[in-house]
Amino acid sequence: MRYAFVAIVFLSLFSCKKDPVVFENNDIPPYDEIPTIIVQNYVNRLFIDIIGREPLDAEMDLEVNALEAEDLSMESREDLVEKLMYSEAPLEGDISYNHACFEKLYEDTKARLLEGSSDGFIMSKYDIFRFAAIADSLSGNVTGYEANMELANALLAIIDCKESLRTQTIEINEVYRRMTYNWIYDEINMNTFNFINATFNDMFFRYPTQSEFDNAYSVIEFNEPAQVLGVVVQNKLEYIEALTSTTEFEEGLVRWSFLNMLAREPSAQEVYAHVGLFEQTNDILTIYKSIFKTDEYAGFD
Incomplete structure (x- = not known):
């Protein structure tokens, strides 16, 4: 009897089938089901946002085939983004993708500030x-x-x-x-009042507090030393250098990148993560690259 009971327990333990563990909201998008037209839209958007023009037919076919051959992997997307940003191979109609990329960045920044x-x-x-x-x-x-x-x-x-x-x-x-x-x-941005408000808004997406404004006004209007964002400055150039040397300036770059590329504000977590990426290189293209390879930007979500 005792042996029969042990046998029953043994069979019960090893005949039970465990339910599979399921992690919700962690689905991998079925990239092989994404239509080619969506991939073409992604390539077209990358060309426009990085080098300021649409791809030629040959460029479109080449890059779409390369992406689909790798099942639209993150690595294949990053390869394309880096090619458009950094390739110095000569091109017909352009000096190189790299030159066109920095021409676009330069013109975009002038559009924002000038x-x-x-x-x-x-x-x-x-x-x-x-x-x-x-x-x-x-x-x-x-x-x-x-x-x-x-x-x-x-x-x-x-x-x-x-x-x-x-x-x-x-x-x-x-x-x-x-x-x-x-x-x-x-x-x-004529006069000191408008200049101070414009620099804060252009770089930080906010206006100065009254204390920040008063100190900045003394510096710019009268060349009097005052503390601006934790730094003592005494003239207009030092004031601008103080603004562009802060973490808040880096956060502003992240916000501008998200608004420009995704037409939305980044979350606090996204700001923190992308500021960290930027601080590794001090290169705004690092922020762009992170955005450009996402499913959200590509339209694959």
Whole structure:
């Protein structure tokens, strides 16, 4: 009897079939079921958002086939994104994808900060200030010469941004410094009141507190030392450098990237994660790359 009971227990233990463990809300999208037209839309969108144009037919066929051959894997998406951002192979109609990418980034940043001012317009203003500086020099007006040369050089520094950023001579925060410290930005945001509000809103997506505004006003209007965002500054350039050297500036880059690429605000978790990515390289393309390979951006969700 005792042996029969043990046998029954033994058979019961090993004949029981365990239910499978199911993790809800963790489904892998069936990428092999995604229509080719959706993949084509993704490739088209990447080309436009990264290099500013639609792909040629040959480019479209090549990249769609490459993605589908890898079942739209994250690795294949990242390969395409990096190709469009960093490939320096010569192209018909473009110098390279890399040059076109930084041209697009440069133009997008000008659109955000300088109302899309063309390089021709910027250089025309440079010529005016440069000519005025030469006239001041010839007349012995040293103060006028220095003031006009500073205005001219600040405009020329904008034009230099594109290639300097591409070759990693400067980083994105320097681009923002140059595009907010110049005659054009001052004309768009005339007077100190508007300038302070504009710089906070453009970089942080918010307006300054009363204390922040008062301190910034003293610095810009009177060159009086004051604390701005935890840093003591004494002039307009130092004020801009303080703004572009903060974590809040990096958060602003993340927010701008999400709004620009996904037409939505990032969550607090997404902001934190992407600021971490950015701080590893100080390259805004790191943020873009993370967004571009997602199912949400691709339309695969």
